[in-house]
Structure formats: structure tokens, C-alpha cells
Amino acid sequence: CDIKISVLQSETELCFPQLLNMSCKKHTRPYTETMIIYIVFSSISLLTASLNLLVIISISHFRQLHTPTNLLLLSLAVADFLVGLFVMPFQILLTEPCWFLGDLVCVLFYFLPFITVYASVVNMVLISVDRYVAICDPLRYPTKITQKRVQVFILLCWIYAVFCNFMILYDNLKQLGRYNSCYGKCVITINGAVDMVLFFILPITAIIILYMRVFVVAVSQARAMRSHIAAVTLQCSVTVTAKKSEMKAARTLGVLVAVFLMCYCPSYCVSLSNYDIMIGSSSTVVVIFLTYLNSCLNPVIYAFFYPWFRKSVKLIVTLEILQPNSCEANVL
Template sequence: MQTIEEEELCFPQLLNSSCRKTKQLPSVSTLVCIILSTISVLTVTLNLMVIISISHLKQLHTSTNLLLLSLAVSDFFVGFLVVFQILLIDGCWYLGDLMCVLYNIVDYVITSASVETMVLISVDCYVAICNPLHYLTKVTPKRVRIGVALCWMFSFLFVFIVMKENLKQPGRHNACSGECVVVFDEVAGLVDILFFFISPVSVIVVLYVRVFVVAVSQTRAMRSHVAAATLRGLVRVTVKRSELKSARTLGVIIVAFLIGLCPYLFLTITGQETIVSASSAVYVLFYFNSCLNPMMYLLFYPWFRKCVKLIVSLQILKRDSCEVNVA
């Protein structure tokens, strides 16, 4: 029988080199497992619906929706990464050193591509609201496809370069067996922070603030015009609230994104290279944003609600279903 000391180790057979498990109450572990499992299932399911909807329906093949498709793909894979957090509830990594490095590579690629896609979405919204007359000529589906492809390619290339030393000798930075730590040099870390976090977040915030200001000013101008027309006895018209509604929608999405990203950004900037389990709460908060994105689509986009009905009712399997009007 195992002694109490052996039961507290990740690998009892390695008494001298094994890490210790994180002590948690059984009820807490069960609750965390249920929460993470729910997040994983919802993230995979909802984002898969977004992917199917935009890919299948020709009407949705717009520039903006192609960006949402890229974001949904990254969020879809995030749903699977949450499974690894479930395995780390006791603070031990059981999948080996090589799998640890591969997990971190996938994690970094998805995170970087997601951040860069959010930048493209903010640029798309900025041009659509602040320069609508030139939107169709400046933001074309072909340019969007090229931008999305470059985002994913650049993310993969950069992450592979900074992780190559960890691939050569997986686990060399682990203090004990059952730990999962990857480390890259200071230059790569600085580039990662500047080009994948600080700069993108700054661009996103500046553009969305500009979008919100322009949308509000346009709405106020429209209201003033309608009020003046009504006083003169002209035909009554209804004020269009699309600009303000769009600004509010974008505001909610970006706030949720920043709430999920900032703790992870803080952890990276401060250089807290600890075992994965010690920072799992930060990662889970970032991952949860991937579940929130399609939920916000359900709340704000009628076309997505119609697509969900088509998918659930299996009408999307019918012939010529790609021509269905969901506008």
C-alpha cells in the first residue's frame, strides 16, 4: 500500500524527483471539473455551429463573416485545450515532456492568431463605420482571406522559432517530474509581448474608441435632423439606431476580450514562469472568452440564431440549403 507521502506525489514511483500534487478538497475538484467540462463542450459546440454556418451558407460569405470564421476556428480549438486544464486539476502533468511542448505550441499559435484576428475585426469595423463609402473597395473578401492566412502563418512561424529549443530537449526546464514548463530567451519574450499583446491591444482599443465616438456622433446628428424635420411638419421618419447598436455590440465584445486577455498578458509581462497548474485560473479565464464569443453572436446577430435553427433541425442537410436566406 502507498504511504500518505507517496499519495501526494504525481509519480509515486519517482520518490526523489516527482512533483507534489496540489492539495484540494474532493468537492472543489469535482466542481472545477464540471465547470471546465461545461465550458469545453459549449465552446466546441457553439463555435462549430459558427464554422458550419459561415462556411455552408453563401449569403454569409462576406468580409466581416470571414473574420468571424477565423476567430471561430481558433475558439473551436480552444475548447479542446480546456480538456488539458481538466487533467491539471491536481497540478500534475501526466502526458510527457514532448506533449507539454506541443501543447504550449498549439496554445501560443491559437492565442496569437486570435489576437491578430481581433485586430483585423477592429480594422474592418473602423472602415465600415468611419469610412463607409470606401468599405467595399478597401475591404474585399480576397484581401480578408490573405490577411487571415498571413495571421495564422506568421503565428505558427514565430511560435515554432521561439519554441525550437524546447523541442530539441523537452522538459529541460522542469524542476521535477510532473511539471510542464517552457522557456524562451529574453529577445523572443520581448517580441512576443510587444507584437502579439501590447501593440494589438493598443490598436484594438484606439480603433474601437474611434468607432464608438463616430457612431454616437452620427446617431446624434440623425436625431437632430429628425427633430428639425418633425418641427417643420415634414414626413415623420424613424431614427435608425444601427450605428449606435453596432458600437455597443463591438464595445461588449472588446471588453469581454480584454477581460480575458489582460490577466494572461500580466502573467507574461511579469515573467512568472511557473508550473501550468499554478496559472491555470488565468488560462481558463482567457479560454472562457472563446465560449462567450458565439454566445454574443446568439444575442446580437439574428442570422446566427436562424442558422442554429437550421443546424439543429437538420435542414442544413437538405439540397440547396446553402442558398437559404438568413438575413
């Protein structure tokens, strides 16, 4: 099934009056609705870029945060930062009733959004694998999940996202404007079945299975700790604290994945229904807004669940990170 994305038309004015019958018809959006869309998208864009930049600086600067799990969060923050900095502002152009930037820009415009979306999906899978190993095989976690291995997987994640994005949009690049029925449209087509399987069904299935396993093991560990709490020695208490820390991280990242699913499911449900996405319509704006809102919510989740993020932000905002040896500061 192919998904077509086009500019909304209405029987009002022409996008290119000089082209007469070759021009698409232009739908005029109410001024109030237009201003709301501009203000909301601009505000969310600025907030998304700012919050994710704080995450990137925090994990990159402070040595204590250089852990395999945080490297995965850093990769996710980079994808979210690109969404806030580039994707959301340009998305405002697609809310306009006509497309004036040509066929090449139309296709290239979709590269960055698709890359960031695909990279985010794969990052979520990697985060789930990380928590699975940490909870279900804690003794071998330090040897299985090392920083170098995580860095390699992150690199492969982004390469995979770029490659798949190129393959999905290749037909649109090969013959520019082949899906436009008139001038003033930005229409691309992708293989909806391939996109659905590779970047929704398979990743979501893997994430759900991994987290179900993590939940079962976490519950059994919690029961075991409660039953032996009276006989805990100093050494065991350290182990218990470590296990509690791992399970807390699993819960936090579980919330992260749940929010991700809630934000991305509507767009894939639209794709699954084989409904043509009309850019410029109110329903499309809502679906796109929910998808990109995930990039803004991720750092908010960190702020609520991760004390290290709140401490890091305080050091960044107060410019204490400019002090010598600030990278060695205790933020845990």
C-alpha cells in the same frame, strides 16, 4: 523576463516513487475541488465547441452571410472551436499535480493553445480595422475590404500565429526538459517581454485607438442623422438604414473586443508581474479558466446581438439546412 510554467509541488508523495530524489513531490488535491474542476472544464469545453460549431456552420452554409466581416468572425470561431475541442480537455491534464507524458509532449501540448490565442488576438485587430473602415470610410469600404483580401489576411494571420509560436517555443524544443528540476514537471519558458509586446500591448493599443476613432465618427454621424431626419427622402432613408446597420455592427463587435480584453487581461497581468505560473494551483486554474471562457462567450454575444445567428441556429437545429437550396435561405 522569462515566464516559467510548472507543476505545483507539495511535501506529500512522489510523482515517481521509484526515482526517489529525482522525482518531483506530489500535491494531493481535495476530491471535491478536483471534481468541480473536472465538471466545470468539461461542461465549458462541450458548450464552447458546440456553440462555435454552430457559428462555423452558419457562416459557411448560408450565402447571405458570406461577407468580409463574417469571414473574420468565422476565423475567430474556428480558433474558439479548437479551444473547446482540444485545448480545454487537455487542460484538465495540467490541473493534475504531476506530469506523466514526457518532455516532448509537454512542449507540443502548448503549441495549439498558443496558436489559437495568438490567432484570436490578430483576428480581433482585423475585426477592428474592418469596423474602422466601414464607419470612417464607408464609400470606399466595398473596394477596400473585399472577400479575397480578407481571406488573404486571415491566412496570413494564422501563418503569423504559427510562426511566432514556433519561435517562442523553439528553445524548449531544442533541448527538451532543460527547465525541469525533477521528473514529474512540465516546465516551459517563453520570452515574456516579446510575448507581452507582440500579442498584448501592440494589438490592444491598436484596437483601442481604432475603436475610439469609430466611436467619435459614429457619434457625429448619429447627430447628423438626427438633425436631418425631417428632410430624409426615400434614397436617403436607405443610406441612413445602412449607416445604422454599420454602427450596430460596430457596437456588437465593440462588446466582443471588450469581453476579449476582460478575459485575457488577467493572464497577461500575471505575466507582467513576473509571477511563476504553477500548474495545479487554484489561482492558475482561475486565470486559465477566464482566458478560455472568452471562446465560449463569443458565440453567446452573437446570439444576443445578431438576429442572423439566431435564425441560422434555428434552421440548423431543425435540420432545415439539409433541404435543397437551403444555402439560399433568407437569414438576415
